[in-house]
Amino acid sequence: MNWVNAVIQGVLLGGLYALFACGLSLMFGVMRIINLAHGDIAVLGAFLVWSLTVHTGIGPFWALVPALPIMLILGYVLHRTVLARSLRGGPLTPLLTTFGLAIVIQNALLQAYNPDVRSLGGAAGDIATGSWRITGQISLSYLGVLILATAVLVLGGLQLMLRRTAFGREMRATAQDADTATLVGVPASSVYARATAIAVATATLAGVFLGVRSIFDASSGPTQLIFAFEAVVIGGLGSLWGTLWGGMVLGVAQTIGATIDPQYSILAGHLVFLIVLASPHGRSLLGYRREGRPA
Amino acid sequence: MTLLRVENVEARHGLLQAVRGVTFGVTEGEILALIGANGAGKTTLLRTVAGAHPLSGGLISYDGSYLTGVPAHRRVRRGIAYVPEGRRLFPEFTVEENLLVAGRRARSGRWNLTTVLEAFPALQPLRGRLASRLSGGQQQATAIARALMTNPRLLLIDEVSLGLSPKAVEEVYACMTVLRESGTTVILVEQDLGRALSTAGRVICLLEGRIALDAKTEGLTRDEVVTAYFGFHQARPA
Numbered sequence: 001m002n003w004v005n006a007v008i009q010g011v012l013l014g015g016l017y018a019l020f021a022c023g024l025s026l027m028f029g030v031m032r033i034i035n036l037a038h039g040d041i042a043v044l045g046a047f048l049v050w051s052l053t054v055h056t057g058i059g060p061f062w063a064l065v066p067a068l069p070i071m072l073i074l075g076y077v078l079h080r081t082v083l084a085r086s087l088r089g090g091p092l093t094p095l096l097t098t099f100g101l102a103i104v105i106q107n108a109l110l111q112a113y114n115p116d117v118r119s120l121g122g123a124a125g126d127i128a129t130g131s132w133r134i135t136g137q138i139s140l141s142y143l144g145v146l147i148l149a150t151a152v153l154v155l156g157g158l159q160l161m162l163r164r165t166a167f168g169r170e171m172r173a174t175a176q177d178a179d180t181a182t183l184v185g186v187p188a189s190s191v192y193a194r195a196t197a198i199a200v201a202t203a204t205l206a207g208v209f210l211g212v213r214s215i216f217d218a219s220s221g222p223t224q225l226i227f228a229f230e231a232v233v234i235g236g237l238g239s240l241w242g243t244l245w246g247g248m249v250l251g252v253a254q255t256i257g258a259t260i261d262p263q264y265s266i267l268a269g270h271l272v273f274l275i276v277l278a279s280p281h282g283r284s285l286l287g288y289r290r291e292g293r294p295a
Numbered sequence: 296m297t298l299l300r301v302e303n304v305e306a307r308h309g310l311l312q313a314v315r316g317v318t319f320g321v322t323e324g325e326i327l328a329l330i331g332a333n334g335a336g337k338t339t340l341l342r343t344v345a346g347a348h349p350l351s352g353g354l355i356s357y358d359g360s361y362l363t364g365v366p367a368h369r370r371v372r373r374g375i376a377y378v379p380e381g382r383r384l385f386p387e388f389t390v391e392e393n394l395l396v397a398g399r400r401a402r403s404g405r406w407n408l409t410t411v412l413e414a415f416p417a418l419q420p421l422r423g424r425l426a427s428r429l430s431g432g433q434q435q436a437t438a439i440a441r442a443l444m445t446n447p448r449l450l451l452i453d454e455v456s457l458g459l460s461p462k463a464v465e466e467v468y469a470c471m472t473v474l475r476e477s478g479t480t481v482i483l484v485e486q487d488l489g490r491a492l493s494t495a496g497r498v499i500c501l502l503e504g505r506i507a508l509d510a511k512t513e514g515l516t517r518d519e520v521v522t523a524y525f526g527f528h529q530a531r532p533a
Binding site: 166169170172173176177179180181182183184185186187188 | 345347366367368371372376377379383385386387388392395396397399400401441442444445
């Protein structure tokens with residue numbers, strides 16, 4: 001029964017990883033850039049919500065109401081001012097730019113909030129600690145189910161938006177061939193900016209769930225980036241449903257590893273990532289990099 | 296009325312100057328063929344007008360206002376559409392999606408999905424097919440239809456028949472009838488001189504980035520075209 005519980009908890013944990021990964025996947029899918037500041041942006045969002053919670057007394061989920069629009073605007077401005085310029089400098093420049101941005105965010109957070117760890121769990125109420133007990137050994141936490149449901153809704157909503165709306169069609173056209181998209185009247189730069197805005201907002205959502213579920217500090221971003229990156233690679237670069245699947249595989253690997261021995265938790269996730277990378281699926285991803293398109 | 300005015304336009308590819316001081320005007324409703332040998336600067340000139348290639352010198356004015364600094368997507372909204380060489384359809388889109396993506400920010404006008412599919416009946420049964428699965432002729436027809444979805448006043452078509460079978464070329468040139476009837480101004484780049492001269496009312500021949508010939512197609516002799524095309528007089532057989 002322990003194993004069944006491990007798989008269930010892994011699937012729920014995978015929801016959080018998928019939420020972290022979806023913005024990363026969207027930015028890669030549309031702009032072909034890997035945003036190395038993604039984890040730090042998520043932590044920045046968590047700190048913003050923490051500040052709103054502390055100063056206004058509202059719960060972290062209510063604090064998302066003003067925080068998400070703020071982060072959407074921040075994402076839009078981030079692209080217009082920083083990423084758009086770096087995109088013109090070739091594929092390596094955005095990587096270096098977002099790496100620098102990650103360092104700037106970490107140090108700014110350290111300066112503004114000091115190195116103390118924080119949590120949003122206390123302000124979230126019963127949802128942070130409550131659970132449904134299914135059997136003696138299996139339980140479903142409210143928060144885990146909420147995170148997974150949110151991940152499915154966000155990824156499903158994004159997928160629906162990409163497939164069914166005119167804006168989504170423009171985004172897919174730009175992802176396929178930005179130059180041609182421009183020549184049929186699509187403002188590629190504006191599409192990129194909106195994709196970045198959505199990615200930053202989803203990162204904020206993930207950051208808040210991280211804060212409610214556990215603790216965070218100014219240097220939590222890179223760890224979350226690694227998990228998000230692993231989920232994206234396991235699920236297939238640029239594929240949104242694949243990202244959900246990748247998050248779940250990573251989550252299950254970690255909880256099964258933890259069931260064997262708590263110290264194997266993170267290691268098991270990394271091992272699955274490396275196995276996927278060495279598999280034909282992983283080789284096709286490397287082909288993706290060489291050809292610039294899926295192999 | 297002059298719709299497009301190109302004045303002393305220059306364009307470069309790095310150190311190579313592809314277009315050198317080209318000047319011409321295009322009247323509304325005119326069909327102009329741009330001919331010339333490979334590397335003469337035809338595609339570069341067309342891409343410069345479309346905003347897909349930077350202007351190194353000179354001015355381009357369209358409908359009375361200069362296009363300097365106007366990005367390509369805004370030129371589309373002003374009524375300049377470009378059908379690129381190689382069609383460049385979105386391969387993961389169906390024919391219908393390719394048309395719709397171009398129609399979203401289009402100027403108002405007669406062209407929409409319904410009227411375009413009426414004008415190109417061959418595309419009607421293909422509307423759900425992926426662009427990557429179309430034949431060359433079908434792709435070219437889709438690319439022209441996609442450009443029409445933006446309701447252009449000026450349509451730039453690069454290498455109309457390049458790489459197409461004779462049957463596909465016939466199909467594509469049938470589209471030209473639609474364009475002529477709609478009164479759309481067209482600049483087409485064509486390697487098939489016979490086709491170019493029979494379709495267009497006027498021809499401009501580029502040679503090493505300069506205009507070597509600018510004349511009405513009516514009454515134009517073969518010698519005049521050959522001289523401009525190759526830059527020398529052909530020796531006549533004794």
